[in-house]
Amino acid sequence: MKLSTSMKSLFWPLLLALTFIACNSNNPDSETKQKGSANTPFIPKSPAFNQDSAYSWIEQQVALGPRVPGTKSHAQGAELIEKTLKRFGLQTIVQSAPITTYDGKIFTLKNIIASYKPDFQKRILLLAHWDSRHIADSDTAKKNIPIDGADDGASGVGVLLEIARQITNSDLNLGVDFFFTDLEDYGQPNESNLPKMEDSWCLGTQYWAKNPHIPGYTANYGILLDMVGAKGAVFPKEGTGVYFAPDVVDKVWKIAAKLGYNNYFVDERTGSTTDDHLYVNTLINIPCIDIVHMKPTTGSYGQHHHTHQDNLSIIDKNILKVVGQTVMETLYQE
Ligand code: AHN
Ligand code: ZN
Numbered sequence: 001m002k003l004s005t006s007m008k009s010l011f012w013p014l015l016l017a018l019t020f021i022a023c024n025s026n027n028p029d030s031e032t033k034q035k036g037s038a039n040t041p042f043i044p045k046s047p048a049f050n051q052d053s054a055y056s057w058i059e060q061q062v063a064l065g066p067r068v069p070g071t072k073s074h075a076q077g078a079e080l081i082e083k084t085l086k087r088f089g090l091q092t093i094v095q096s097a098p099i100t101t102y103d104g105k106i107f108t109l110k111n112i113i114a115s116y117k118p119d120f121q122k123r124i125l126l127l128a129h130w131d132s133r134h135i136a137d138s139d140t141a142k143k144n145i146p147i148d149g150a151d152d153g154a155s156g157v158g159v160l161l162e163i164a165r166q167i168t169n170s171d172l173n174l175g176v177d178f179f180f181t182d183l184e185d186y187g188q189p190n191e192s193n194l195p196k197m198e199d200s201w202c203l204g205t206q207y208w209a210k211n212p213h214i215p216g217y218t219a220n221y222g223i224l225l226d227m228v229g230a231k232g233a234v235f236p237k238e239g240t241g242v243y244f245a246p247d248v249v250d251k252v253w254k255i256a257a258k259l260g261y262n263n264y265f266v267d268e269r270t271g272s273t274t275d276d277h278l279y280v281n282t283l284i285n286i287p288c289i290d291i292v293h294m295k296p297t298t299g300s301y302g303q304h305h306h307t308h309q310d311n312l313s314i315i316d317k318n319i320l321k322v323v324g325q326t327v328m329e330t331l332y333q334e
Contacts, residue, residue, distance in 0.1 A: 042258040045332035047166055049324035051317040057084075057158035058150060058229065058320075061130075062312050066146035067153065068134045069107040069186055078110040081130055081180050084161055088168040090114035090178070093213045099204075102188035102197040111204045112180040113213045116167055120175030124331060125222035125286060126163065127276055128156025129184030129204070137189040138306035148311040151293070151304060153185065155229030155315065159324045166328065174334050177219060181205045181276050205276040209283035221248045222288030223330070224277040228323040230304060231316040235265050235323075236296040239272030241289030244281040248289045255333060256326040264322045265291075271299035291323060 060080060065073035078094070085092045095111040112130070132149025136142055148154075157180060164178050187201035188194065199206060222245075227233070237249050256265035273292060280288035293302050304310040 044259065044325075044329050046325065046328040047170065049166065049321055049328050050162060051321040051324065053165065054158040054162040054320045054324055055315065055317050057161045058154040058315055059312065061154040061157060062148050062150050066134075066149060067130060067132045068146045069101075069131055069183055070105070074110075074131065077130055078112065078182075081112050081157065081161070085112070085114040085164060085178065088114075088164055090116055090164060090168060091118050095208060095211075095213055097207055097211075099183055099207060101183070101186045101203065102192065102194060102200040104194075107183065107186075109204050109207060110182045111208050111213070112182075113208075114164065114178045114180075116164070116172070116176040116178075118175065120173075122334070123175035123177060123219040124334065125177045125179060125219040125280070125288070126160055126327065127179040127181055127205070127222060127224045127280070127288075128160050128226065129153055129182070129202075129276060130157045130180040131182050131185055131204075133185040133306055135189065136306060136308050137191070139308055142308060145308070147306065147308055149185070150312045150315050151227045151230045151302070151310050152306070155227060155320065156225035159225055159228055159320055159327070162320075162324055163328050163331075167331065172331060174331060175219075176331060179205075179208070181208070183207075184276055201274055202276045202279055205279045206283065209279045212284065218284070219286050221245060222277065222280050222286050223248070223252065223327060224275060224280070224288060224290045224292075225323060225327070226275055226290060227293040227302060227305070228291060229315045229320050230293060230302050230310075231314055231319070233264070233293040233302065233316075233319045234296065235291050236268045236270040236294055238270055238290045238292055238294065240275070240278050240281065242269060243272065244277075245287035245289050248287055251333075252289065252291070252326065252330050255329050256322075259325055259329060261322045261326060264319070265326065266296060268296040270294050270296050291327070 067077035182204035
């Protein structure tokens with residue numbers, strides 16, 4: 001290659017400058033300083049969570065009608081989830097059993113469990129209930145008509161299906177079990193005249209914890225998602241999770257903060273809830289937390305909880321993104 005005189009005069013100064021830059025970036029001192037700096041951006045290891053895709057899983061569930069145990073919509077809901085997981089290539093088991101509810105009815109339970117890297121020892125369990133409530137007992141009107149359950153039910157499933165889609169064929173070096181729980185939301189209403197049934201909520205998870213899909217099943221820890229899609233949602237550190245799995249709460253909330261989501265995953269404690277994670281902790285001894293929309297001060301659920309306001313119009317894709325990315329990043333940080 002022939003260089004013109006003017007280019008020759010540029011060549012050595014340029015080479016020197018490049019060498020200097022290269023040496024400088026290899027300087028261990030400058031690296032240490034960079035790492036120690038509070039301004040160092042956090043570089044996520046997980047792929048981008050797709051909130052549009054998560055939203056579409058919610059839409060598809062709601063379109064079936066309320067997924068109330070014993071109904072056709074319930075059967076179709078199970079089929080949608082099972083088929084989708086199998087299409088992703090995950091090893092999928094449907095656990096069926098007759099279960100008696102507080103009102104003396106007997107329903108066929110359908111717990112759906114799908115496993116990513118089923119042979120890996122190190123495993124994380126992700127849960128969300130897929131059934132929806134048979135009544136609107138917190139509403140002022142139409143109390144006996146079932147709710148859509150866009151948030152209470154469909155949102156957690158939507159986020160988990162999207163995570164399942166993303167990690168299939170990924171390089172994630174970890175076992176993950178997706179557990180779509182049934183009969184979570186057929187609990188006894190407060191104003192019920194029937195004799196009080198203990199532990200009337202979370203019947204699917206209680207059954208599974210006593211009869212795991214694989215004998216001797218365990219996981220390092222679990223994360224339950226419940227009501228993770230409504231506008232204005234915040235997720236305080238829920239009491240049952242803090243009691244049984246404080247390290248997991250800490251880990252997840254720190255990751256959320258690093259992703260810039262500390263306005264959603266707020267650093268506040270709230271009271272304990274009876275939710276699927278309680279039985280995962282107490283009956284099968286897997287430390288499990290609950291990412292659940294609750295008001296930090298009052299400890300109550302969102303306004304729409306168990307009312308007809310719990311429909312598609314309250315779903316906010318941004319909230320789905322916040323939760324989905326946080327959970328996925330937690331997996332990739334393992
Ligand atoms: C109780 O009301 C005691 N537990 C409700 C758990 C739940 C219902 N989460 C969503 N729907
Ligand atoms: Zn509910």
